[in-house]
Amino acid sequence: MLLRHLRYLLAVADHGGFTRAAEALHVSQPTLSQQIRQLEETLGVSLFDRTSRTVKPTDAGEAYIECARRVLVELEAGKRALHDVKDLSRGTLRLAMTPTFMAYLVGPLVRDYVARYPNIHLQIFELSMDDIEAGLVDDSLDIAIAFTQVRNADIESIPAFTETLGVMVGRDHPLYESQVALSAQEVAQLEFALLAPDFVTRTRIDEYFAQEQITPKVVIEVNSVSTLLEVIRHTAIATILPEPIATEDRALSKIPLLGEAPKRGAALLRRKNNYHSAASKAFMELVLGAAAGESTASVFY
DSSP states (O other): OOHEEEEHHHHHHTSSSHHHHHHHTTTTTTHHHHHHHHHHHHTTSOOOSSSSSSOOEEEHHHHHHHHHHHHHHHHHHHHHHTTTTTTTTEEHHHHHOOOHHHHHTTTHHHHHHEEEEEEEEEEEEEEEHHHHHOOOOOOSSSSSEEEEEOOOEEEEEEEEEEEEEEEETTTSSTTTOOOOBBBHHHHHHHHEEEOTTTTTTHHHHHEHHHHHHHOEEEEEEEOOHHHHHHHHSSSSSSEEEGGGOOOOOTEEEEEESOOOOOOOEEEEEEEEOOOOOOHHHHHHHHHHHHHTTTTTTTTTT
């Protein structure tokens, strides 16, 4: 059950029908009816009597509507309480990132955020794009760093920075110390270990291969960034990942490319038309400020 169900329930009760409630909520009547049906199925009771010309609550519906009103009143009170801690002396931030961002971005961002706001409790989740969208919609997440291509209309995508993907190899690879830029033909001769096709990053990599007319030699596919990094560190196989991942600490070296390297847009995602806590706003300001070079130096590296 979602808060949306309760708001829809009260709208139908207050407007005496689905048509006027749908207009007030700016949703279609079929959508509203479906949401109320879902709520009734969850509760196992009928909340409205639909047999007359006007829609009236059943006895069970009347009882539940009163409870729903009290719940929403308490939630509004909770929002006001959050307003009282805008100095960030306490609070919680529920943050999510997709795996490739998590591999290099979470450490520097958490370092700087905690330094500024030591009393904020952080909950950090590594999730797929689909799970991030679902978490934002059902209000189990406050904010996320993911990709600009958002599919859910209830989610706001705020462009943050552009990320460059690069070819990288481990110490066992013959090109580890090379700084000679590779042509598309030379890239086509490399053996690759890549993320599985269901990763958004892999989709961008495949687009790059198609654009450069490269038929890649993909010998290994994995469904974990950490596993992929272990494979590259211990084999003479190349990969393509965000450039900042290739560091000396990870024993990875980035090989330059002739022409333009593949890029992808990174965005801050949050639910539209929703209350955004002071903690989440502060995180957004940190990311956007760092991306613009206005605050924490080299936060992404």
